[in-house]
Amino acid sequence: MSATAPRPNGAPPGAVAAARRYGEVVAPYLVLAAVWQLAALAFPSYLFPPLDAVLARFFAIVTSAKQFTDVLATLWRILAGLAGAFLIGGVIAFVMAQSRTMDRFLAPILTFFQGIPALSWVVFAIIWIHGIELRIFVIMVMTTLPAFTFQILGALRAISKDLFEMVLSFRPTRWGRFRVMVLPSILPDILTAWKVNLGNASRVVVVAELVGATGGIGYELLQQQQLFDMTGALAWTLQLVFFVLLVQRLLAWIETHAFRYRAASEHSL
Amino acid sequence: MTAGPGRLEEPVVRFDRVTKLFERPGEGTFRAVDDLSLEIHAGTRVALLGKTGCGKSTMFNMIAGLLDPTEGTVTVNGRDPFREFDSFRGKLAVVFQNDRLLPWRTAIGNVEIGLEMLGLAPQERHDMAQRWLTQLGLGGHENDYPHALSGGMRQRVSIARAFATNAGLLLCDEPFSALDEITGQRLREEFVSLVREKRKTAVFITHSINEAFQIGDRIVVLKRPARIAYDVKISPDLDAAEKEAIRARILDELSA
Numbered sequence: 001m002s003a004t005a006p007r008p009n010g011a012p013p014g015a016v017a018a019a020r021r022y023g024e025v026v027a028p029y030l031v032l033a034a035v036w037q038l039a040a041l042a043f044p045s046y047l048f049p050p051l052d053a054v055l056a057r058f059f060a061i062v063t064s065a066k067q068f069t070d071v072l073a074t075l076w077r078i079l080a081g082l083a084g085a086f087l088i089g090g091v092i093a094f095v096m097a098q099s100r101t102m103d104r105f106l107a108p109i110l111t112f113f114q115g116i117p118a119l120s121w122v123v124f125a126i127i128w129i130h131g132i133e134l135r136i137f138v139i140m141v142m143t144t145l146p147a148f149t150f151q152i153l154g155a156l157r158a159i160s161k162d163l164f165e166m167v168l169s170f171r172p173t174r175w176g177r178f179r180v181m182v183l184p185s186i187l188p189d190i191l192t193a194w195k196v197n198l199g200n201a202s203r204v205v206v207v208a209e210l211v212g213a214t215g216g217i218g219y220e221l222l223q224q225q226q227l228f229d230m231t232g233a234l235a236w237t238l239q240l241v242f243f244v245l246l247v248q249r250l251l252a253w254i255e256t257h258a259f260r261y262r263a264a265s266e267h268s269l
Numbered sequence: 270m271t272a273g274p275g276r277l278e279e280p281v282v283r284f285d286r287v288t289k290l291f292e293r294p295g296e297g298t299f300r301a302v303d304d305l306s307l308e309i310h311a312g313t314r315v316a317l318l319g320k321t322g323c324g325k326s327t328m329f330n331m332i333a334g335l336l337d338p339t340e341g342t343v344t345v346n347g348r349d350p351f352r353e354f355d356s357f358r359g360k361l362a363v364v365f366q367n368d369r370l371l372p373w374r375t376a377i378g379n380v381e382i383g384l385e386m387l388g389l390a391p392q393e394r395h396d397m398a399q400r401w402l403t404q405l406g407l408g409g410h411e412n413d414y415p416h417a418l419s420g421g422m423r424q425r426v427s428i429a430r431a432f433a434t435n436a437g438l439l440l441c442d443e444p445f446s447a448l449d450e451i452t453g454q455r456l457r458e459e460f461v462s463l464v465r466e467k468r469k470t471a472v473f474i475t476h477s478i479n480e481a482f483q484i485g486d487r488i489v490v491l492k493r494p495a496r497i498a499y500d501v502k503i504s505p506d507l508d509a510a511e512k513e514a515i516r517a518r519i520l521d522e523l524s525a
Contacts, residue, residue, distance in 0.1 A: 166369040169333060170386040170434070171358035180382060184373045261373045261414040 049231040057235035067220075071239045074209065074217040077133075078201045078243075081140020082194065088141065089148030096149070097156040114146040118204045126212045139208045144197045151196075155189035156182070188259060195251050202244050279347060280308035281438055281470045282332055287341035289327050289495075301327040302338070302495040311437075314464060314471045316485030318478065320523060324495025325474045326442065332472060333363055333440055345438060359387045362436035364444040368423040370415040376402060376426045377411040383434035401429035405459070421452035428460060432467070439464065439471040445480070457483060478519055482512070490522045498522040 039048040061067040092110075096103040121142045129135040159182065167181040209218025217240050224232035289302040301324040309315050319325050330336040331343045334350030334357060343350065350357055362383065370379045377398045384394035402411055405425040415423055424444065431439060444460070445453035461484055464471045473484050481488045482503060490499040499522045501515055 162365070162367070162369050163371060165335070166363070166365060167371075167382065168335070169361075169363040170383040171355050172386045173355075176386055180371070180385065184371070259373070261375075261416070 046228065046230055049234065053231050054234045054238070057231050058238050061235055061239060070215050070220055071217060071243075073215050074205055074240065075243050077136050077140065077209075077216065078198070078205050081137055081205070082144060082197055082201050084137060085141045085144040085148050085197070086190075086194070089145050090152050092145075092149045093152035093156060096153050110146040110149055113142065116142075118143045118200075118207060122204075122208050122212055125208070132213050132215075135212055136205065136208045139212070140201055140204060143204045144201055147197055147200070148193050151189055151193035152186060155186035158189075159185045188255075191251055191255055191258075195248060198244060198247055198251075202240055206240065278310060281311050281346060282307070282309040282472065283342075283344045284308075284328070284331075285342045285344075287331070287338045287343055289324070289331065289336065290339045300494045302331075304341070305495055305497065306341075307489065307497060307500075309470065309472060311470050312468050313487055314461070314473065314485050315487045315489055316473045316475055316481035317489050317491060318475055318481045318519065318523070319491035319495070320493060321476070323491045323493040325491060328491075328495055329440055329442055329472070329474055332438075333361065359383070359434050360436050361438045361440065362431035362434050364428055364431045364439065364441040366443045367447050368415070368420075368427040370423055370426055372415050375412045375414055376407060376418065376422075379415070379426050380429045380433050383430060383436075387434060397433055398429070401433045402426070404463075405429045420448055421456060424448060424456060428456075428463075432463065435467075437470060439469050441471060441473045443474055443476065446476070460484075478516060478523075481519075482516075488515075488519065490519050492522065492525065498525070 033051055036048065037051050040050040042048075045053070061071065092106060096106055118139070121139045125135045125139045125142075129138060163185075164181055167177060172180060205216070206218040206221060209216035210222050213219050217236050220236045221233055224230075224236060284305050284307040287302055287305045288300065291299045291301055293299050303324075305328070317325050317328065327336060331338055332345060332350060334345075334354045337351040345357065345361065348356060350361070370376075371382070374382075377395065380398035380401055381394045384397060389397070399411060402408060405428060407422060407425055407429070410418065410422065415426070418426065424447075428444070441460075445457050448456065457480065471484075473481075475481050475484070485503055487500070487502050489497055492498040499518060501518075503515070507515070
């Protein structure tokens, strides 16, 4: 665009920039919706239901206390599983970072666990554990634990020796060292780990609920499949998708604010 | 420190027949410091001068309490800085070769680090950090992050950080070597004047004879492994010929 090109409706540059920013956010979803709507026009509605029907069903779920409880149950399971894996993985990562012996002992075990498919953990958990909530919690933890551990361990190992020495020269307490140096150093990697694992967890929880629960989005999806109800399947899926998008947005916002110290020049891409 | 009647003044830093060995895998033992004895008294500015690899940094790390001697003893104010590490909180500050500012903290946040370790109240440490930044000419840059500051400004923040804790002993590891000559020279002068004004004891590591003359009121030349090759007081009354003679002797020792 030429530097002298007139702005639409004489809008101020800030408004144009904001409109462009929002446009960039919304455009991919609008294209997706348009493609779906076209498919709905071309195919029978039991295969590709129109968007208005899907949205109506979506809001029906949100406004029904009984159905929305299922949504909340799934979201709670995701967050609880991720929090559990994060805490356990964090402790394991600190132990591995402190002790070479523990690192040599635990790294192969975690790598072995990483190779076990999520579906296998679902089967193991159904066989081993009777309580539904504990069963799903164990599945969530076991499928996301290795990734959390390795990501936090990598972050701990990447802490700058020079900066650590500088902080040490002030003789901090153990807590002071953690607060001033360790936590801010590893925070970017922790957020990345949450973002990556959130996507994994949302897929795993559906599988876990599909075969191992009597409630939740996964369980409801199973009901829709048995009823051959594509509208319902989409509406329930969208509950989960919107939740993941919402949390991703929240994490991105935290990143923007917590890491505002990063210079634009630090970003290579 | 004031000595009592009939008692000699206790040195701030004392190396008593210190040897430091490092094990190098496949290469055997490396001797970094060899039977070194040295005393540094309160209020002096000692420039440790030596070639690369002569053990200056090892000595520095032993004073800072980051390394333990293999033989002999190192004491600071009569105590072992390695074994009594925490007891030196607020008593010893370090200015490093590069600024080592935490990138996630603003200038004032970086100056506050040592004060936080001392447990000062937030307002008190903020005021103190602000005073030091202003004294070092960084008023108005308190809330800038390190990436927004020039090399000289960043090093000023790191000097403010070291002075803010009011530690009696300053350890400086070539703090001006990474700066351009003009900035380095200006900062060096300000730094020496601050050390004098605040009556600090300071140990400087340097490669530069000129810098050693500008900074130190005593120059200790080290040979490899660290042993004292030459130890000379630099009085402000020295005339040009005396300074030249000392410079020549230092050069001899460094090239030996």
